[in-house]
């Protein structure tokens with residue numbers, strides 16, 4: 001089953017709107033507001049706008065709110081944030097890890113609609129899967145397999161228990177796998193793959209991961225899509241890897257809801 005591509009907003013040329021910060025023209029600002037609305041709805045957009053105008057606690061938007069609702073509905077625990085020092089990651093990557101904080105549920109479904117692929121052609125891999133929230137969300141699509149890669153043993157425990165209790169009438173992929181270990185050592189599947197990264201680590205580790213992806217693609221050409229949520233810190237590294245070309249840069253009024261996606265230079269789509 002294809003996920004039909006959401007084409008309601010076609011101002012999607014790579015880099016069409018640049019800089020999430022402040023110096024964009026009125027047109028670009030309005031586009032960001034419209035995109036935020038399309039992705040998060042009226043309530044979240046109003047709170048984000050109010051907070052920009054009046055930076056007060058009252059207007060702070062809690063991004064994890066919809067994840068708490070998801071947890072309550074499914075009897076899982078994916079919403080509580082875990083600071084880097086409490087992740088218990090060891091080895092060279094430890095100092096580059098960022099906190100565990102989950103992807104907003106609504107945004108994930110939005111991104112999936114936006115990239116509009118036939119999931120049955122792909123394995124889905126969440127790099128830095130934390131407590132497994134995105135694995136559970138991705139299992140709502142008919143992927144060949146959903147894989148989570150996580151370096152924190154504590155979070156892997158939580159992810160396993162979440163996977164064990166999760167039930168949903170909308171689940172379409174039952175083939176879920178967890179790889180406990182560093183993303184830079186993960187044996188990449190030789191299938192067409194959607195890689196999902198929600199700001200899992202700093203540029204040094206990302207660079208190593210992308211070098212490995214390049215090597216793997218040269219050795220075994222295939223289609224790869226890379227979706228990056230909260231990409232601001234990652235742009236310079238992503239730009240250094242010409243094997244990936246940006247398809248869309250979806251900037252909104254909040255870096256929390258900004259994401260982009262790339263495909264590999266030899267991407268063929270369904271033309272096989």
Ligand SMILES: C[S@@+](CC[C@H](N)C(=O)[O-])C[C@H]1O[C@@H](n2cnc3c(N)ncnc32)[C@H](O)[C@@H]1O
Nearest residue numbers: 093097101102103128129130151182183198200
């Ligand atoms: C921002 S959280 C994202 C969680 C999940 N992907 C989501 O979107 O809900 C980043 C995760 O990356 C993990 N991580 C950090 N460095 C890692 C590494 N080198 N290898 C694998 N996972 C890592 C962290 O432990 C954390 O769980």
